[in-house]
Amino acid sequence: MQLTTEEHGEIVKIVVQEERMDAHNSGSLKEEMLKLFDEGKCNLVIDLSSVRFVDSSGLGALVSGFKNASTKDGNLKLCCLQPQVRSMFELTRLHRVFEIFTSADEALESF
Amino acid sequence: MQDQISVDITIPNQTKYLGLIGRISENLAHAPIRFSGDRDELAFHLNLVLTEAATNAICHGNEEDPHKQLRITIVISESCLTLKVFDEGCGFDIAAMANSEAKETDEEGRGIQLIYRLMDNVHYRRQEQSNVLEMTKYLR
Numbered sequence: 001m002q003l004t005t006e007e008h009g010e011i012v013k014i015v016v017q018e019e020r021m022d023a024h025n026s027g028s029l030k031e032e033m034l035k036l037f038d039e040g041k042c043n044l045v046i047d048l049s050s051v052r053f054v055d056s057s058g059l060g061a062l063v064s065g066f067k068n069a070s071t072k073d074g075n076l077k078l079c080c081l082q083p084q085v086r087s088m089f090e091l092t093r094l095h096r097v098f099e100i101f102t103s104a105d106e107a108l109e110s111f
Numbered sequence: 112m113q114d115q116i117s118v119d120i121t122i123p124n125q126t127k128y129l130g131l132i133g134r135i136s137e138n139l140a141h142a143p144i145r146f147s148g149d150r151d152e153l154a155f156h157l158n159l160v161l162t163e164a165a166t167n168a169i170c171h172g173n174e175e176d177p178h179k180q181l182r183i184t185i186v187i188s189e190s191c192l193t194l195k196v197f198d199e200g201c202g203f204d205i206a207a208m209a210n211s212e213a214k215e216t217d218e219e220g221r222g223i224q225l226i227y228r229l230m231d232n233v234h235y236r237r238q239e240q241s242n243v244l245e246m247t248k249y250l251r
Contacts, residue, residue, distance in 0.1 A: 019130075020129075020130055020133065022129045022133075023129060023162075023166040023169075023170065024126035024127050053133060053158060055159060055162045055163060056166075056222040056225060059221065060218040060219055060221075063217070063218050066216070067216055087155065088159070092221055092225070094215065
């Protein structure tokens, strides 16, 4: 999976540069988040602006990151969801779990 | 004779082909079929259902064996859409997967439930040397 990470003070923004997040590639995002948690970086913003489609495996990776961040007194927030991705969060009611922002700046400022 | 579109795809049992399955299913939703609903939504749901069903077949049915094959058939008639996903494994307990409601913070367990939610009929059964997950959606 193509990912870029940017540090903004104590917050790390991960930009997912893929059109799809599914069982083939979502493990890479999970690994990247675990690496950041091991380094003590527990406040994450995941920018999904390039992602047009996410399946239950992709959601599972985000839930895993959210739970790990929470247990380390951090947080994982999402931004820039395309309409289908937003629908997927609503279908699974995960929009009630995650804080979702329309822009990366808003997500970063919310910490 | 009724207008009918049939597609029969066989891919290696590897998740790297999920994107291909997704693109084919999205394109089919925009084929000249009789459907008065939202085609973008139909494309999204077909992509999602086939991605989830194929992932289950690759990972559970075929137990991630890259030497096995995954066969998918899609038939679109005037009244309904029938998707079949075949695996060559020992099968899995779809009823247990469907009935165990995923909690909001569970990392797994949403795939089969999404299929049941988006399709009108779902059956999983043994057929000759394979298992087949058959999913039907009525086109209204």
